[in-house]
Amino acid sequence: MALPAKLQNDLKQFQRVQQDLQSVAQQRMSFDMKLREAVHTLDELKTLPDDTSIYRPIGGLLVKAKGKTEVEELLTEEKETLEVRLKALERQEGHLKEKYTQMQKELTEALDKAGVVAADGSES
Amino acid sequence: MALPAKLQNDLKQFQRVQQDLQSVAQQRMSFDMKLREAVHTLDELKTLPDDTSIYRPIGGLLVKAKGKTEVEELLTEEKETLEVRLKALERQEGHLKEKYTQMQKELTEALDKAGVVAADGSES
């Protein structure tokens, strides 16, 4: 059954929001994992003597850090950057979720009126 | 041919047990490989002089170990944790296998009575 042009258009937009939501959620999870690793590494470093020899990767190389403090500063900076970006992604994800729920509701009603049942993004 | 509701339900449960069994078997193999690697690394370390310089990974960093003994202690701990989790997974896998065999038997009989042949989880 052919849907009215407006509904077809709304469904396409709904699917785009769904894809954006998935993509943002994936990014958010990836940043969350990086943040956890940075925090975990910082915790582990705390347990080590100050004069521990540490190498960090630059490109394919391993370069000796000036000391534990230098590495902790670099990691803390990275951690803070990750936290800022994570918060931005969480906000974005929240907005997309709201939009998604709203569109889903409107589409379900519109499809209902048009005599179609499903509103999970697939035409019946 | 439509199956009776009870049989359909039993088949779904059977498939869930099958999936659980596969997932647990995969985890068991993954822990088994980690355990083998830990054991192999400990064996290799034994052949090295006590004052050998060793770096171990923390996050993306490489951090110098206090000495061979420290690394051997960390690895032995890891090995023991892996052994405990491996045993738990093996037990879980055993229970799931029993359940699987039992359900398979019951389903084969039930499908037989219902006049259906296969009982590998797929409806005929």
Next chain:
Amino acid sequence: MALPAKLQNDLKQFQRVQQDLQSVAQQRMSFDMKLREAVHTLDELKTLPDDTSIYRPIGGLLVKAKGKTEVEELLTEEKETLEVRLKALERQEGHLKEKYTQMQKELTEALDKAGVVAADGSES
């Protein structure tokens, strides 16, 4: 509907050009990424003291470099090789793109005459 032998042949050649173009574009992107990494590593090295201890990978080993200068020389060489190969790939990609556009135009016209619509490489 069967296409004339000449058109079928032209379509096959067109598809081959399309595949070559994709393969060259992928190689170009891969070399571009390697170049960016080399440039980035050189930039990072500049910020480090001259006597920084650096290890570079050889096979699965990590081998201590004579010094920062040695690593910078090796990386600069690598960078220059990458730049030369990247330019060659960009030229090749340019030629393939021209060929692709030309063939697409000719095929669209030929298929048009033969009463067929699409010219994206798929027969209708």
Next chain:
Amino acid sequence: MALPAKLQNDLKQFQRVQQDLQSVAQQRMSFDMKLREAVHTLDELKTLPDDTSIYRPIGGLLVKAKGKTEVEELLTEEKETLEVRLKALERQEGHLKEKYTQMQKELTEALDKAGVVAADGSES
């Protein structure tokens, strides 16, 4: 069209030989690559001073080698083992290729007599 039981059986065996051949060829290529890397690493090591500090991977650790000579000995051993296994795989691949060609010839004739055309392992 159903094939005679003997032919069906021969086709199955032929497909098994084909799969074995592919699997052995893949293993051979993988060992060939490992051998090339070992040779390349040995060549690179030759260019380095004898007192170069070298770390080698053991499990997830990096362990300092006693010296360049130790690493060269380990790599030479590895190279020799790889050469032996590579030769065995090449012999095996040769035998399978012969068998494959022979079976292909016989099958083509048999299918020809049975009035079937293709003999690439697929029934027509």
